[in-house]
Amino acid sequence: MAEPPAPLTALPALRDRLRAVTQARVLLGRAGQALPTSALLDFQLDHARARDAVQTALDPTGFADAVGLPIIEVHSRAVNRSEYLKRPDLGRLLDPADAALLKPMGDELAIIVADGLSATAIHHHAAPLVLALLARLSGWRIAPIILATQARVALGDAIGELLRVDCALMLIGERPGLSAPDSLGAYLTWQPRIGRVDSERNCVSNIRPPHGLSYQAAADAIAALLTAARQRRLTGVQLRAAPALPK
Amino acid sequence: MTRFHIDLAGTRHGFATLAQLLAAASPERSGDRLAGIAADSMEQRVAARFILADLPLAIFLSEAIVPYEQDEITRLIIDRHDLVAFAPVAHWTVGGFREWLLANETDGLAIAAAAPGITPEMAAAVSKLMRNQDLIAVARKIQVVTRFRTTIGLAGRLAVLLQPNHPTDDPAGVAASTLDGLLMGAGDAVIGVNPATDDADTTAALLHLLDDIRLAYDIPTQSCVLAHVTTTLELVARGAPVDLCFQSIAGTEAANRGFGLDLALLAEAHAATLSLERGTVGQQVMYFETGQGSCLSAEAHHGVDQQTLEARAYGVARAFDPFLVNSVVGFIGPEYLYDGKQIARAALEDHFCGKLLGLPMGVDICYTNHAEADGDDSDTILTLLGVAGVNFIMGVPGSDDIMLNYQSTSFHDALYLREVLGLRPAPEFEAWLERIGLSANGRIGETLPRALAPDRIAALRGPHG
Numbered sequence: 001m002a003e004p005p006a007p008l009t010a011l012p013a014l015r016d017r018l019r020a021v022t023q024a025r026v027l028l029g030r031a032g033q034a035l036p037t038s039a040l041l042d043f044q045l046d047h048a049r050a051r052d053a054v055q056t057a058l059d060p061t062g063f064a065d066a067v068g069l070p071i072i073e074v075h076s077r078a079v080n081r082s083e084y085l086k087r088p089d090l091g092r093l094l095d096p097a098d099a100a101l102l103k104p105m106g107d108e109l110a111i112i113v114a115d116g117l118s119a120t121a122i123h124h125h126a127a128p129l130v131l132a133l134l135a136r137l138s139g140w141r142i143a144p145i146i147l148a149t150q151a152r153v154a155l156g157d158a159i160g161e162l163l164r165v166d167c168a169l170m171l172i173g174e175r176p177g178l179s180a181p182d183s184l185g186a187y188l189t190w191q192p193r194i195g196r197v198d199s200e201r202n203c204v205s206n207i208r209p210p211h212g213l214s215y216q217a218a219a220d221a222i223a224a225l226l227t228a229a230r231q232r233r234l235t236g237v238q239l240r241a242a243p244a245l246p247k
Numbered sequence: 248m249t250r251f252h253i254d255l256a257g258t259r260h261g262f263a264t265l266a267q268l269l270a271a272a273s274p275e276r277s278g279d280r281l282a283g284i285a286a287d288s289m290e291q292r293v294a295a296r297f298i299l300a301d302l303p304l305a306i307f308l309s310e311a312i313v314p315y316e317q318d319e320i321t322r323l324i325i326d327r328h329d330l331v332a333f334a335p336v337a338h339w340t341v342g343g344f345r346e347w348l349l350a351n352e353t354d355g356l357a358i359a360a361a362a363p364g365i366t367p368e369m370a371a372a373v374s375k376l377m378r379n380q381d382l383i384a385v386a387r388k389i390q391v392v393t394r395f396r397t398t399i400g401l402a403g404r405l406a407v408l409l410q411p412n413h414p415t416d417d418p419a420g421v422a423a424s425t426l427d428g429l430l431m432g433a434g435d436a437v438i439g440v441n442p443a444t445d446d447a448d449t450t451a452a453l454l455h456l457l458d459d460i461r462l463a464y465d466i467p468t469q470s471c472v473l474a475h476v477t478t479t480l481e482l483v484a485r486g487a488p489v490d491l492c493f494q495s496i497a498g499t500e501a502a503n504r505g506f507g508l509d510l511a512l513l514a515e516a517h518a519a520t521l522s523l524e525r526g527t528v529g530q531q532v533m534y535f536e537t538g539q540g541s542c543l544s545a546e547a548h549h550g551v552d553q554q555t556l557e558a559r560a561y562g563v564a565r566a567f568d569p570f571l572v573n574s575v576v577g578f579i580g581p582e583y584l585y586d587g588k589q590i591a592r593a594a595l596e597d598h599f600c601g602k603l604l605g606l607p608m609g610v611d612i613c614y615t616n617h618a619e620a621d622g623d624d625s626d627t628i629l630t631l632l633g634v635a636g637v638n639f640i641m642g643v644p645g646s647d648d649i650m651l652n653y654q655s656t657s658f659h660d661a662l663y664l665r666e667v668l669g670l671r672p673a674p675e676f677e678a679w680l681e682r683i684g685l686s687a688n689g690r691i692g693e694t695l696p697r698a699l700a701p702d703r704i705a706a707l708r709g710p711h712g
Binding site: 010014018019021022023024025026027028029030032033034035039043044046047050051052054059084085087088089117174175176177178179180183196197198199204205206208211212213219236237240 | 257277281399411415417420422423424426427430443444445446449475477478504505506507544545580581585615616617621622644645646647648649650651652653654657659662663665666693694695701707708
């Protein structure tokens with residue numbers, strides 16, 4: 001026998017309660033089976049903004065000042081946004097003209113800040129995340145920060161190979177979402193060189209305070225991965241699956 | 248020297264290999280162009296189809312498009328091929344096979360009986376000769392029914408994969424989206440979370456959360472945390488409540504290596520998950536996700552077109568008796584499927600090829616913000632797949648996945664499709680919806696049943712409790 005339903009007024013109260021714990025579009029209400037008009041238009045507005053964000057160009061101004069370190073600017077072989085979107089292969093290759101900027105200096109770690117699919121994520125989060133990381137990485141010799149445009153994750157392999165570092169850390173703008181046009185991802189690759197596959201990397205994603213990971217929590221997670229990578233001399237699936245090493 | 252050629256009004260079109268012929272015959276998509284294997288012209292594409300139509304189906308048994316010696320998936324396909332099942336269709340050309348599939352005398356049972364004799368390459372080849380309506384008409388004939396705690400794929404039913412992702416794996420956030428979906432009648436395919444951080448502790452916490460919700464509300468369904476198969480193996484060993492074992496798979500050995508797996512690892516995970524015996528109406532425990540373009544993305548495509556490679560991923564899936572196979576069709580981006588037209592075509596191809604190979608196909612109808620697609624494209628594909636008899640679709644709050652940053656179908660979309668096509672939830676789940684007073688006369692009410700009181704969920708009590 002069916003239990004009697006609670007009164008309809010319970011739903012608005014529930015909506016407030018659920019929206020307090022998530023940004024997800026919960027309890028939008030219905031017109032028949034469809035969305036109410038206001039929710040429909042809210043969705044269209046957010047989609048329009050995300051589509052616009054994909055086209056935003058990376059602005060390097062101020063990044064060097066914010067982190068207080070020398071910066072090297074490099075580009076992939078994708079010459080503009082349109083080519084970048086259609087030709088991910090070009091986004092993984094370094095512009096040959098920039099290779100001369102990347103000389104091995106005996107460093108262990110390269111930190112690469114890259115636009116990816118959201119330069120907005122870099123504009124919002126890259127400098128504070130880099131500062132939080134540097135505070136935790138005193139035991140590493142770190143190359144000058146690289147700022148890469150029209151870049152895919154694997155561009156870090158080409159950069160790390162030229163710098164001959166042990167490890168490349170790529171901080172890259174993730175695909176813009178409706179509620180998250182500015183999410184940053186961190187990809188860690190031990191012994192970066194051209195031809196590495198995704199299972200050889202570790203990732204910390206959704207770095208985007210206040211709704212995603214905080215800078216402190218992300219930097220803690222990345223620093224722990226770096227320590228483990230240096231101990232095991234690898235990254236990727238094997239690092240994640242391995243039991244923790246004794247100190 | 249060309250192995251395959253045809254003269255059309257004085258122009259000779261030639262193709263050196265079977266793989267090149269298949270690629271040229273494939274409908275236009277950006278991924279094949281990126282790989283440099285798409286047809287050079289529209290006429291060349293149709294010329295390739297003329298040649299393909301006259302090739303015997305059996306050519307795909309004697310000629311591997313990815314070398315047998317180099318690829319364990321080719322070996323799986325060839326070594327497990329069932330000649331007895333193949334016999335009724337063995338004499339057909341690819342073009343003749345299309346007509347046999349469409350013939351009124353050929354019913355779904357006949358197609359299902361032939362499935363073990365049909366290789367992924369045969370399925371891909373015939374799909375390239377089929378219009379969208381052919382892909383719908385044939386897929387609609389084929390029922391693939393699977394069971395765990397619900398029964399999925401029955402005629403007149405549409406299940407929903409409730410995906411309550413949260414960007415920080417926050418238990419209250421995941422629980423909130425789950426409750427929203429349940430209140431909209433979703434969750435009969437599975438309640439499945441993509442973890443933001445794929446480590447064993449996070450995955451275990453999410454598994455316990457989903458299992459607690461299932462038990463608290465007494466829902467006849469299954470849960471899954473979409474972690475890497477190595478993580479799931481570890482959690483099975485730890486005694487975590489693993490219903491289904493998830494893994495993303497692709498159509499070449501090299502691409503799967505890029506995912507950190509091989510067939511032996513999948514077999515180990517399948518056996519480990521089966522050993523838990525957590526199903527009630529069945530014990531089909533594997534949940535696979537696929538998507539055109541993954542091999543090219545991993546630079547492991549062997550010069551083969553992305554739709555044929557996708558069908559080969561189904562060859563992997565069917566070796567493990569899956570409960571759900573989900574083609575995440577628009578997720579990979581515009582460099583593989585450029586716009587709404589290409590995504591729609593791929594969705595119909597994937598659903599057709601999967602069903603033809605005997606798989607319980609669902610489709611994650613989705614698009615990213617860097618693709619030329621929007622909600623209208625999604626509605627069109629949703630309706631087409633509903634008519635084609637898709638086993639399940641996704642349900643995400645308001646179409647907005649706040650963790651994976653893409654748009655999938657919403658709980659509203661699932662209600663729309665059930666309403667316009669007269670489709671019902673999985674029978675066990677439908678009975679539960681009626682029992683708790685949420686569903687009456689085939690429609691989901693706008694109400695909060697006492698049985699779904701949020702306070703029954705520990706993660707939702709929190710500071711509000």
